[in-house]
Amino acid sequence: MSKARELLRSVKNLGILRELAKSGGGLDSVADLVDNFIDSDAMGVCVERFRALPGGAELLEERYPPFQPDVDQLEQLPQGSLGHAYAGMIRKLNYDPDFFRPRDTSTDALWLTQRIATTHDIHHVIGGFNTQPAGESGVLAITATQIGFPAYVLLNLLASFKAVRLKPTELEAISHGIAHGNRIGLQATPLVTQKWEEGWEKPLHQWRQELGVIVANHPEISADYS
DSSP states (O other), rough: OOOHHHHHHHHHHHHHHHHHHHHHHOOHHHHHHHHHTTTTTTHHHHHHHHHHSSSSSHHHHEEEEEEEEOHHHHHTOOTTTTTHHHHHHHTTTTTTTOOOOOOSSSSSHHHHHHHHHHHHHHHHHHTBBBBSSSHHHHHHHHHHHHHHHHHHHHHHHHHHHHHHHGGGGGHHHEEEEEHHHHHHHSSSOOHHHOOGGGGGTTTTTHHHHHTTOOOOOOOBBBBOOO
16 A cells, blocks of 8 residues: 555656646645655655754654744844844745745644745755755755755756756756755754744854855855845
């Protein structure tokens, strides 16, 4: 039964990836891909990798509260702080900070999936990645490397293949993004276990220094959020 379920999951994943490759898809398609992995063997491995990180087990067991930033309040924090930088990014790009798909957190996989989805944009700020395709690939690569989040692994494989097959001029930038994200993922303290909400006032440069994050500086993947 498990093999049949995983086969069906793979078929559905291929359909989602095909749609993303053809039209670029959207947040709903990405969320569908993420959700399709929630009860998968790959997600089970990802959860165990997260649990083994310092502080990971505690976060899972306490079901650390969902990420719900108050952007208006964060804008009032000192310039240069993480909170001010995050709010500035949300405002500048006209993002809805609550765009992510609502999920319950009744299982470890659901909680981890929701935590990753809701804190994704903070990783942009911490890593200095822009929100263009190459910058997105860089951010995805961090979590893919640090805990093997399956949907992000597939999305970066798709980004590389799509660049080779359909947009070869974008391959260099995509490669830079993924390579730098992998570097952060391998060298930095895991971003997925950070309690960002408890350090909004901390200067962004201090967060980066403490985590060991080397900021992206390639013109096609970098952005200044300070």
